[in-house]
Amino acid sequence: MDNQKDFVLLKGNEAIAKAAIRYGYDGFFGYPITPQSEVLETLAADKPWETTGMVVLQAESELASINMLYGAGCTGKLVFTSSSSPGIALMQEGLSYMAGNELPGVIVSVGRGGPGLGTIQPGQADYYQAVYGGGNGDYNTIVLAPNSVQEMCDCMGKAAELTFKWRMPVIVLSDGMIGQMMEKVELPPYRPRRTDEEIAKQCPWATNGIGLKNRKYNFMSTLEFDPAVMEERNQKMAAKYHQVEAEEVDYELYRVDDDTEYLIVAYGISSRISMKAVDLLRETGVKIGMLRPKTLWPFPNKIISQLSERIKSILCVEQCEGQMINDVRLATEGQATVFHSGRSGGMVSSPMEVVEDFKSMAREKMSNNWPKGYWMK
Amino acid sequence: MKSEKFATAAVYQWVAHTRSSKFFTFSFLTLQLRTMTEEIIISGFGGQGVLSMGKILAYAGIMEGKEVSWMPAYGPEQRGGTANVTVIVSDDMVSSPIVSSYDTAIVLNQPSLEKFEPQVKPGGAIIYDGHSIIQPPKRDDINVYRIDAMEEAARTGNSKVFNMLVLGGYLKVRPIATVEDVVKGLHKALPERHHKLIPMNEEAIRRGMELIKKMN
Structure with missing residues (x-):
């Protein structure tokens, strides 16, 4: 090394x-699916179990891999799984259980066109799935949205920290x-995996049996028969979510002045x-800029609200029939009009198509600006 | 910015052809200070080495200290089907990895020519293999180049260097990277056990530079 x-x-x-x-993950549990199969392939080729001691396991299904993640998360280990849209759909139950037990774990979702098995071509129709969650109950997950290969790499480090x-x-x-x-x-330098002592120190809640002489045993379950206790747990989690929303919002502005x-x-x-x-x-002289949320949950509501005080037309570009657009609309607090642009089902917009959509948006905006009943006079 | 880009490419080309006149060397240097972006589509049959040629080109770009992106048409592809890859080499950060028009199209079969000929920017270039293309490009607002790489590969009895011959031809008309950088790129792109084949590939690149002909 x-x-x-x-x-x-x-x-x-x-x-x-x-x-x-390199970020010192302890394990990977996953099941191959296009277009993310290279994750498992690369791990198998690099044989990290021989160098860092990281476990790489091909599970029998996505259900198994998310529940392996759940189990490993209980012991305070840093683990991840990766899948694509239909695979992530299968994982929602496990994800809800992990969120319910407040467990760490990183899930990489490499989206493709849907719904159902859909296509194997790229898509962004999983915004709702990731941000609003397909699992049951009152929970949120942090959602990071990389836009380059370098950021894919950096996100793994950021996710390890945040989780x-x-x-x-x-x-x-x-x-x-x-x-x-x-x-x-540019790959990061090797970071050693955490030792058992470090895990015990970082995760006193973990059910890993480390240091049992000095502490009470930990218990983990999402089942609770007393609704009052369950409510308390939900309120505690909600307070945490509000704190995340206040602290972890990340975005990037491009040519916005x-x-x-x-x-x-x-x-x-x-x-x-x-x-x-x-x-x-x-x-061509159009004064246009771009805002890119780097975290989709928490969503950068504040900056969109501030910008929409003076920018009255927003084009929301996503490769689906419109999911994030609703969050953008909420964030504008009714101060701006939001239009959709994008392809779906595995097709991807070209820059020229976005330009064309912008032009039709600008036209529509102009026609909206006519006083009501203008043509009647 | 667009016109500058073309001017740079045109002067690059001019200098590559003449390599004389102090005046033009001077304007070459001044223009080079502006940003360069080269958007390339390489397309042909699966198995012709289209994707690996793009990868080697991208690696050569990295060796030149440039920003690169390599975007394949992936999916349920099969041997004998068409394969294509978009490579962008730029001084600035590459914005969109997919583009609707290209500076250069390298087409290695007839369907690819039909698909990508209309998408070459005016003033751009199209490079085709003489053996695989029956009906050559007709546009007169682009530079058309022909390289008989398939014949050369068959003549030397080494069909595997076909894509390197084409790459050599490309680098002759668009010198975005030096042969030395391509060789450095090959060292990075190929696993160690194949490094003994690099001299053969280098030779093919240099041979490709001799083979390419301007057709209009």
Whole structure:
């Protein structure tokens, strides 16, 4: 193991696997599915169990892998799984249980077109699945949205940190395109895995039997017969979620300045496409900028609200028929009109299509500005 | 910005052809200070080495200290079906990995030519393999190049260097990376056990540079 920095050309999926080894993950449990199979393939090829001691296991199904994650999370280990849309759908029950027990765990979702088995081409139709959750109960998960291969790599480190800091599952929501494309990546240096003593110190709640002489045994269950106790647990979790919303919001502004008139909001691959669209529109003199949420939950409500005080037309670009658009609408607090742009079902917008959608938005905005009943006079 | 990009590419090309005149060397240097972005589509049959050629080109870009992206058309592909990859090499951060028009299209079969010829930017270039293309490109607002790489590969009895011959031809008309950087890229892209094949590939790149012909 060398500790020097590496500049390599990697696929997004490969970057996730290599980053996990280097960030000192203790285990991976997963089941192959296009377009994220390279995660498992790269882990199998790199054989981290021989170097860092990380466990890599191909489970028999997605249900098994999320429940392995649940079990490992109970012991305070840093573990992750990865899957694509239908696989993540299967994992929702386990995810809800993990959230209920306030357990750490990282879930990488490399989205494809849906619903159902859908296509194997890239898609962003899993915004609701990741942000609002398909599992039952009052829970949230932190959702990170990388938009480049380098960020896929960095997200694994950030997720490892956040999942223990807040004791909640973290979802890295990516898409097939970032998973499959290659870019220049600077991999992080190797970080040793935590020792049992470090885990005991960091996770006094863990059911791992470490240091039992000095403490009471820990018990973990999501089942509670007394609704008053359950409510208390929910309230405690809600208080934590509010704190996360206050502290962990992350976003990036691209070419947004004081005289920006139009705004694009996009995450993941759509933000890369929109970046080019912004460049093309800026060349023609349109004052447009882009906001990219780096965390989808917590959502950057405050900055969108502030911007929509002066920017009245927002184009929400996503590769689905409109999911994040509702969060953007809420965040504007009715101060701006939000329009949708994007393809779905595995098709991906080109920058020119975003430009065309922008133009029709600008036209519509102009027609909306006519006084009501103008044509009647 | 667009026109600058074309100007840079055009001067690059001009200098590559003449390599004389102090005046042009001077303008070459001044223009180079502006940002360069090269958007390339490489398309052909699966098995022709389309994806690996793109990967080697991307690695060469990294060796030049540039930003790169490599976006394959992935899916339920099969041997003999079409394969294509979009490679972007740029001085700035690469924004969108997918684009609707290209600076250069390298087409290695007829369906690819039909699909990508209309998507080449005016002033851009199209490179095709003489053996695989029956009906050559017709556009006159782009530079058309022909390389008989398939024939050369068959003549030397080494069909595996086909894609490196084409890559050599490409680097001749668009010198976005030096042969030395491509070789460095090969060292990174290939596993160690294949490093003994690198001299053969380097030779193929240099041969490809000689083979390419301008058709219009």
